[in-house]
Amino acid sequence: MTDEILKAYKEVELAVERYTRLLQDHAQMLQNMEPPGSDKVVRMTQGSKAMRDSAMIYLSxxxxxxxxxxxSEEMIEDEIQG
Known part of the structure; x- marks a missing residue:
């Protein structure tokens, strides 16, 4: 594949990882601020998990x-290391 496509993939990977990490951090913050079991906390927690799982499928x-x-996956690992 071209270097530009590989570079773009790596940029997307970093951005998605940052986004999902920020969502998880926000959900954690809400858990500390909102009443236990509040609808907002439940939705944000479930949403951040769904986003993470979907992102992993997309990134894969x-x-x-x-x-x-x-x-094979081994060929990808060889490409990354080589």
Whole structure:
């Protein structure tokens, strides 16, 4: 795959990781500020988990494409290290 696609993937990966981390931090902050079991806390906690899980699925496929659709995960690891 082209260097530009790989670079873009890595930028997206970093941005998504930051976004999901910030969502989790916000959910934690709400847990400390809101009454236990409040609707806002429950929705934010569930939403941040759903976003993280969805992002991991998205990033998994984006990584696969960015590394040229190799036949195995080991080939991706070899590409990353090499």
């Amino acid at each position: 496929y984006a990584k696969y494409v960015a590394y040229g659709m190799p036949a």
